[in-house]
């Protein structure tokens with residue numbers, strides 16, 4: 158098998174580093190073409206040096222200088238490119254076969270779209286891109302013959318449980334519904350009255366997964382599961398009514414597909430993102446991931462319980478956004494990105510995250526009639542929703558989403 162060239166967008170993050178871990182186990186199968194990083198230039202330099210990356214992309218001149226500073230003096234520097242357009246360029250470069258999309262947030266969307274338009278094999282971790290631009294992205298993938306393989310563990314599990322169809326497509330015939338499992342996050346059993354005072358450190362302390370800060374907070378609020386419901390809608394062409402969420406605290410069953418005949422297929426494994434990463438990198442081959450093998454006898458039991466809607470109102474908001482349409486999904490995601498950052502920065506309380514998301518959804522449904530026909534349209538609405546979310550104050554009027562008992 159020939160050596161495949163890979164570009165990792167978001168190489169310094171949790172998914173990016175796990176991807177490097179997997180590809181280093183297969184030096185004759187994969188080589189790195191380009192890496193991108195946003196803040197941690199020491200880690201980017203170390204990763205680029207180790208993987209012998211040809212190119213790196215950083216956000217600005219100051220970070221380029223920090224990268225050069227961190228680079229081992231005796232080695233020749235890789236090509237250093239700067240800015241958003243360079244991200245799209247490395248994602249679409251002829252020298253790249255596979256693009257790992259592991260930037261967090263809508264910031265990753267233009268590069269994912271560029272990879273789709275260039276017909277690449279895209280390993281999609283960056284769920285926010287699909288939430289904000291699902292129809293445009295799926296259409297680009299189809300039109301340009303790209304391949305989209307899910308990295309999110311739930312979607313990767315579902316992909317594995319669906320019958321394969323030609324050309325890397327999936328066949329949903331006979332599927333009754335998808336069941337996304339959710340750990341419930343760090344606050345699954347905390348008395349509701351204590352949620353008002355939880356700290357960012359507590360919210361980021363996920364019981365089963367070590368992840369970036371933003372997705373960790375999203376897992377606590379379950380907005381993450383909401384984004385995943387929307388992601389599943391686009392990836393597998395299922396309606397909101399066909400996608401169910403089930404709490405499974407051990408994170409061993411990564412998700413399930415229920416068929417018309419009553420069969421339920423599930424994918425199991427230890428909670429380690431190197432499994433879905435290796436699955437998508439090797440697909441259809443099964444390659445070594447460095448993951449401990451699952452030992453069910455040691456675990457002893459697997460538990461499941463329904464979602465308590467009053468504990469996780471963000472999940473209900475995501476369902477509402479999916480039913481309301483693309484504009485609402487863009488607003489949901491943008492408001493959440495703003496709110497989570499404000500929470501991490503100590504500017505708002507944990508419970509205000511849902512207030513901001515709820516109010517912004519209300520604003521979007523009530524005011525925005527803009528058509529969404531291009532990535533520029535998506536980004537314009539994303540910016541407008543961010544502006545609204547940043548201006549939110551506790552005294553803001555109660556939104557009509559609140560009247561549905563979700564907020």
Ligand code: NAD
Nearest residue numbers: 167168169170171172194195260261264282283284368369
């Ligand atoms: P992270 O915060 O650890 O890493 C994010 C990466 O994106 C870093 O390399 C960072 O430098 C880069 N980045 C951040 N802001 C950027 C910007 N404005 N422009 C360009 N680059 C930027 O995040 P993560 O946990 O690795 O998650 C990455 C994506 O994968 C997210 O969309 C997340 O929802 C998804 N995901 C992560 C996990 C996981 O286990 N970590 C699981 C499923 C899905």
Ligand code: MG
Nearest residue numbers: 309310311385
């Ligand atoms: Mg997930």
